[in-house]
Amino acid sequence: MTTSLPGGGVTRKSNSEASTGFSFKDATLRKLPARVRALIVLSALGALLTVTVLEIQAGATAYIVGENHWSKAQQQAVHSLYRYATHADPIDLQRAREALAVPLGDRQARLALERRPVNLHLAREGFRQGGNAPEDIDRLIRMYRLFAGAPYFRESVRIWREAEVDILQVAALAEEIHQDVVQQRLDPARTGAYQRRLLLLDERLRVAEIAFSRSLVDGARVMRLALIGVSIVAFVALTWYALAVMRRTLRHVRETESEFRVAFHQAVVGMLKLDRRGRVTRANEALAKILDHPLEELKGLSLGAILHPQDLQLTAAGAIDWLRMLEPGDRRLLRGDGKAVWVRWTASMIVGGQADADRIFVVVEDVSKARELASEIAHQASHDELTGLINRREIERRLSQAIAEVQHGTMRHSLCFVDLDQFKVVNDTCGHAAGDQFLRQFSATLAAQLRGGDWVGRLGGDEFAVLLEGASLEDAERAAVRIHERLWQSTFHWAGRKFAMGCSIGVAEMNRGTVDSDLLLRAADTACYLAKEEGRNRVRCYRDSDRAIARRHNELEWVAQTQLAIAENRLLLYAQRIQPLNGEDRLQYEVLVRLAGEEGQVVLPGFFLPAMERYGQVSALDRHVVGLVFAQIAGHPEHLDYLDLCHINLSAQSIVDTGFLEYVVGLLDEKPALAHKICFEITETAVIGNLADARGFIDAMRARGCRIALDDFGSGLSSFGYLKSLPVDVLKIDGAFIRDLGKDDVDLALVRSIGQVGRALGKTTIAEWVETEAAMTQLAEVGIDYAQGYAIHVPCPLLELMQAWPPVRVNLATA
Template sequence: MSLLLAAVAAGLGLGCLWLWRSRERYVARLRQLNAAIHDAAEKAAFGERIKLSGPVELAEIGDSVNRLLDALDAREQDRRRQQRLFLDLAASMPEVVLLHREQVLFANRAAASLLGVEPEQLVGRPVTDLVRPAYRALTRKRIEKLLAGEPQAEPVELQLINSGERGAWAEVHSTLIEFRGQPAILSIARDISYRKSIEATLGRSKQQAQFTLESIGEGVITTDTQGRIDYLNAAAEQLIGVKREQAAGKRLVELVSFVDEADRRDLGDPVGRALADRRRASVGRRALMVSPDGERELSVELTASPIKGPDGEVAGAVVIMHDVTEIRGLTQQMSYQATHDALTGLINRREFERRLEDALRVARNENSSHVLCYLDLDRFKAVNDSCGHLAGDNLLREISGLIREQVRESDSVARLGGDEFGLLLVRCPLDKARQIADDVCKAVREHRFVWQDKIFTVGVSIGLVEVAAESGSIRDLLAAADSACYVAKQQGRGQAHVYSARDEAAARQRGEIHWLGQLQTALKGDGFELYTQPIVSTTGRIADGPAAEILLRLHDQDGSLVPPRRFLKAAERYQLMPSIDRWVVRSTLAAIGQGQIRLPDERSCSINLSGQVLNDEEFLEFLVQCLDHSQVAPSRVAFEMNEAAVLGELAQARRFAGVLHGMGCQFGIDDFGSGIGSLASLRQLSIDFLKIDGAYTHDLSSDNINRQVVAAISRLARTVGFRVIAEQVEQEADFDALRELEVDFIQGNYVREPAPLGA
């Protein structure tokens, strides 16, 4: 019996020894990973690879870190190429190029040379500083109209200030574009001083003017009263490709033709119109000059003016033409970027809603109908989570191409955000639209997405709604299409569903219609209440950084307080988050100004914003106005946004964060933790801090995985210049562990539970 007991005891001892050695090997691999990450972070050696064998969980963390290191250089190079493209184009142009509102945002060297300064010295100065006093009122009025969205005016002629007493005459073309998330004006000024001089002197002495005409860069042609050419200068010869001997006696339209670059519509004979109407005629701002064989095309601006003698009789016509191919290309590129999604090349949400508004107006005026489709990809998150955002971006590009192949030329395809798309099928019967939607579902379902050694299949669910004369607003149409898409997903995904009244009933069953009414009531009255939760520094008293976060509560109909997790989904679905965010910002700034929120030293108060404000063109302007009105210093306010929302709209988030920093505010990432690899994308943003998701900030004494992840994130964040906040900290042991891991700030119920203002 004693021998049996001894054998059992020996067996147990060997088992314990084996378990102890296995744990030591696992911990050793964790230390190996931590050391590799620490070494890469210390050296900023983002081109190196981390090699790690062992359990799947550790290998996945290693892969995430490697994806981070691989993506950093590629993202940075792409950003620099885009910036260089615009700067090189603008800098190489001899014309004056300005990006401005009332003040200058960007100026090229040609603009700066007018005042004899460097281009950087013009930034921030009023645009009117470049214009002679007599034209400043006209310039201000023109800027106001453009920023108000009024139809683009014809080019304006005015005098710019230069070193001469008379100034330089210029023809200014302006167009409204989007710059850093806000409307701005791109103005290109072409020197027309010679043309002004020509027009003033040609009627008196054509022979004397010819000496001047041969030395200028603009094409000049003169004709008799029948429109037959009697003179053209060297620049005109080069532009139309015909020698003056061959052109003499012929009409201009016999040598070249003028068509609209958009629809190839013939623009007629500008010289004939000028002579017949006895006033200046042009070919418009989209003219192409085409050679008779059609092999040579130039974008031109052309003006034909009658030449009047001393007695007022028309003696002929003068034509001034200018090659604007390069200028027009820059303008078209800026316009394209303002209306298209940078990732997929599809139109963006703003342009899609504009086209939907036009379609709704046509439906009401002409009693016609169109179809709106809302598309949501199925199983897209699996690709993003397992392979990273680079793979997700490539999948979105491929799906965009598939969708475009299934629709008609007249239809609009847009990326609305994340993995959501929109279709506007113009003058399309509902049964035909259903067929197109089914074709899209089939094409996506049969597509195989290959990334490295993995193959994925995804699907798409589509909701359709008819756009007719009796339809409601754009928001109503989008909500109806979204509800129909939800029903399609509920019915099994990968299919299309046409909206019906039953879908609204389904929405009511989900409770979202209930929340919609309650949220709208809360926005009109006092249905919301602000709470605060402190954020403490782990190193004692510091001069800056977030000191508290603003939290939102909703008063229910029975008087109880409702946390955001219960109503945010409905608010997002019905596009109410920008309105809620505005309420929070106004109320927070008022509370700071009234002393209800007290902030130590120069520390800030953090406000959580939804991702929907990234596509709200007016939100940043709203922030500026609120800060000006409240007199709260921008440095006392920080804004944070969910990691998924930022990564889903990275280009917009980059512009948003840049503008916030320009105002003096801070910007941070909330709920960080979908993968360490996402730091590669976030590094492109102007980020001050990130919050580690609460899933990683508990059980740090016993959970080595959580501990190592927090340590890795903290080290990498410090390398790229981010401060780290650990949120949802509930226990003293976790608080102490986070201090040891050198996290900068801690927030959670262990520090203090959320409390109403003034508590």
């Protein structure tokens, strides 16, 4: 087949090339990266050889320097011992031993390197003792490990080992001389003998030192010459290969130039060439199709004729600013009918020999459909699918923008937090389809009450946020009341039923004191919460002076502090003993929780526990406490053997939480030995209010061996009616009956009756809040089994109690 080129020439392709879609030149192009990799490998090999030569030279030098330290130390040792044998001066002996430490350190390093496995730490310590420079130690180790068996260096190692034999003899001779000096046996004859042996050893060691250095130098020289030869060969190979690659690449460029022209016109993306003045010198069919313009009419057009004026970057002098036009990005081209089409613009400058010869090559890809899709996706990402309102992410973004405007100006805005009052009723009675329709109608009605600059968004569920632009708190309160009345007057109809669109609205002002959107939302949410708490279907404003606001803030602060304390493991376990009133004194106690403040103070549960319960967070607290208690008791097996029962309080929220039940069951299955030592205390009111859930929890715990105590017994009024069928083991009598015991005969009668019922049902009874000895006596008389209170034990850290029990037993036979 033949193909016409723009210049009028003709190129021919074989049928096989046309059918497969690529030619031999394409295969050559694919091989180019492999050639580049080969060049990189050869270059790296040459560099590696160079580094190796330098490293070997440095290693040999390090060993020669080390031999110099070795030699000086050996000579110093011999000289000092020679003097010591003559004068018996301890300083000479000390100098000799210090000198011998150098060759002995090198010996330690060599032996460490010959171990299997190699002891690098010992080797480094040895070379350091040998006086070698710290920066040479790793080099000495590498040299020995890599070349210990190589020619020349192998001979050096052999000489080193033989010289160490003489060094050991010098060390042994030092000890012999020292023994003679100590025992005063050193006479002139012995002295002379020692000195002759020292001189003989010194002579042999000098010969070995010279041979060691000569062997190292010869080996390094031979290795260096060999590697230099290899480097020269590698350089020649690299040069030849680079020239070959360059010749093939140039040939490939020339052969593919005509193919590029064909590709230019057949490409599916638009392409054009411009001169420096912005005139089109060449364009392809794809660009003509994008512009809906005849191809032959594109040549000679200016860039201003096909590019949207807002996207054409000009200099101050009115010329095209090519520096900015070469930046990639989305731009608009003008079609033949005047409509704009978005394209992805990628431009590059081909520099010629002269300024006028420069050319700009541009590739444009039609992205108008992609931009429409991206716009749709962006809308979906920022809007709620059900109601069409903006979603929480977009609400927070707009609030951040509004806060920035307020902080840099004088304007004020207000935020309304809107919470539906009847949504759950609609959902539960009419189904989710009705609930969805209810939300759509409510959001449309709410949006219809807003002014031009206001906006509304859905935070999630049945919660909405409304921004009232330019409204003070007083203005916003009036607007919120008006919106609330309009919503209350509207009704939702479904399947013959009518529902009012009642809602609670919390209003918070956005002013210069507003630091971020999260705090603003929390303020409006707090006001809305109070509106619901005060009876729902009303408007409540957030004011710092409001006591209810302050109380909720205080509670939220305690919730946040407690959650942080849990995360930072700052919850403290305390314990209070429970003492039997009759019989053997067995160890029982109730675990109490405290909070360690950030400044080290101990916070009682009365400060943080009510807030955790109020905001539904106490289950997380119980989970953390149970985990801590189990871990601490299991970690003290001697205490566990002595322990009779450990009481742990649980909240009503925890016993109805299936996740909490699964967590405790998992702990008990993991540590089954703890089960019969644990008694979970559940308040009587929690059981009465959640009888089915409480029964499920109790059954699961008792099935694993735990015991259950009914806490605050007597406060539920209907106690005796359900007690026969409730499988609990312990009754903890409400402290309100114990506190005034002795002052009120009615309290004593009630306590006596509870004790009688407990005995009849086979349940243990415990009296709480026992604060006097007189109360203990009365409780024992009416048959109560155990007592707990300050008269018995002041709560202390659990670990302190565990360390005191079991108490130390004194063996009277040995005392």
